[in-house]
Amino acid sequence: MAEQECVGFIDMDCFYVAVERTLDKSLVGVPCAVCQYESQQKDTKTVDRTENRKVTVGGASLIAVSYEARAAGVTRMMNTGAARKQCPELITVMVPTAHGKANMAVYKEAGQAVCEVLSDFAEKVEKRSVDEVAVDVTRAAKDLLETTPFADILEEALAPGSHQADSAATLEMARESHAANRKGSKAQKERLERTSAGGDYDQEERMLMAAAVVVSRARRAVSDRLGFSCSGGVAPTKQLAKLGCGLHKPNQQTVVLPRHIDGLLQDLPLDRLQGLGGKEGKQIIARLGVSTAGELGALTPDDLVRAGAADEGAARIYIAMARGTYRDPVVHRMTYKSFAASKNFYREALDTDEAVDAWLKKFSEELWERVTKDREKHNRAPTNVTISVNRGGSGVTRTGPLSIGWVGSAAVVHDGAVGLWRRYAQSLQPPYQIQTLGVGVGNFVDLPKEGKGGGIMNLFKSTKPASSSPRPPAPQKRSSGGIGKFLGKAQAPPPPARKKKPAAKGMEAFLGGGPPKKARRAPAEVIDVDAPLVHRPANDVVIDVDAEPWTCSKCTYHHAEAEAGFLACAMCGAQKE
Secondary structure: OOOOOOOOEEEEEHHHHHHHHHHOOOOOOOOOEEEOOOOEEEOOEEEEEOOOOEOOOOOEEEEEEHHHHOOOOOOOOOOOHHHHHHOOOOEEEOEEEOOOOOOHHHHHHHHHHHHHHHOOOOOOOOOOOOOOOEEEEEEEEEEEHHOOOOOHHHHHHOOOEEEEEOOHOOOOOHOOHHHHHHOOOOOHHOOOEEEOOOOOOOOOHHHHHHHHHHHHHHHHHHHHHHHHOOOEEOOOOOHHHHHEEEEEOOEEEEOOOOOHHHHHOOOOOOOHHHOOOOHHHHHHHHHOOOEHHHHHHHHOHHHHHHHOOOHHHHHHHHHHHHHOOOOOOOOOOOOOEEEEEEEEEEOOEOHHHHHHHHHHHHHHHHHHHHHHHHHHHHOOEEOOEEEEEEEEEEEEEEEOOOOOOOOOOHHHHHHHHHHHHHHHHHOOOOOEEOEEEEEEOOOOOOOHHHOOOOHHHHHOOOOOOOOOOOOOOOOOOOOOOHHHHHHHOEOOOOOOOOOOOOOOOOOHHHHHHOOOOOOOOOOOOOOOOOOOOOOOOOOOEOOOOOOOOEEEOOOOEOOOOOHHHHHEEOOOOEOOO
């Protein structure tokens, strides 16, 4: 039996508005909303977070609405004009702009600050989005139980604003769809009276009540230190904690005890379960005639498979979620796994290479600013770049390697993005009619702390004397610390030289057998956007960015993700066949 976990889920209340109120105190207590940048504006100047961004005209959509404005009938995704007709005293604030588009950095930084506060209370902090965080407070709950009488814990856990998911009103709220809750349903706004203890507590429930105290204190710390209110949920699993979090808002929390799970899920619409809010949920409803978690939980995975509603793996997960038994452990991640910059061009599509290149440059500049800040703070750098293109509903992505390390520039990101675009565009004819374009960087690895020089490819270099063979040395096996750690130690010697074989895509000189007539280092990396899709980040490692996962024929080591592109085994050094 798996060890009990106590999971908290934190959702920031009206987060974008809350951030703006920390910048402009005149917004506190009045109906206000944050509107997105009007994407069709041309020649947009940079408007910093500290500047006056209040707007009185325009038709931009609202992305966040204060509770005062919601009470007047204003909802998210209203345009500013319709919102002011609904609430004439409404104040609208446009998000900051930079590089010709919206700049969300101020909100992301605030979300990061929230994670740092929560890390004082939780063993693991998982950043889920800019305004949602999951926390593992199991250890903190145990410590609290060992040092505090349970009567005192219970009194604090049942303080005003704290609830158990067992009242009739709570269960009625759970029956409402997520879409209805987003619109501000009557039940969602209702502040319910706290429920009584309702009987004895076993050890598991005592742990959860102690966890509720920890989460309540963490929420209070976020408010005291940063000025942001947040709602919380506490449960044995991340899924149930998220459901509990949505039951009582704003600035309240709900604990889901095991005794409450069946009642909470019985009439819960399928669209409230993770992964079932879209076509998958509609498919299950259509093929099986079920519409609630309780109805789905009464079935078996085989029922879903036979009906063609899901494959075996997905079916088991869906059934477990419907029964409240799905365990998705909190993963300690306080940073973003990737950075992205994109823009919609629905009204005026991008048609030419020049237009695409101009926006790829703007995106690269924005990403470079974020990468450099993140690198200084977290000692890491991305190793791949991705472009995403949508042409009339047909979306594609292309990914290639990226070499930054402690050096680099926005031009390196731009060159990588342009190379991917040109390769994709070879099969297209202008006008391209691009409606959405974006660039992202990801697959972060830790950087060497000493020296801060040499770039990311220092991670791939052997600490042993260089061999006369031009073949790439074999990196050691990946450890849990990521690619930086497993490649940071001394490498195994290169494999014996083989007879020279013609190498694909113009790499014969680099991969040829035997030493060259004159030992010399390869020139510094130059990204040729017109070159075949093989990338040489340095003269140590060759990466094929189109590679599929493969298994070494010598040692059976499986290469996936970033290692899939290695042309030599990361374990034994044997050449990829």
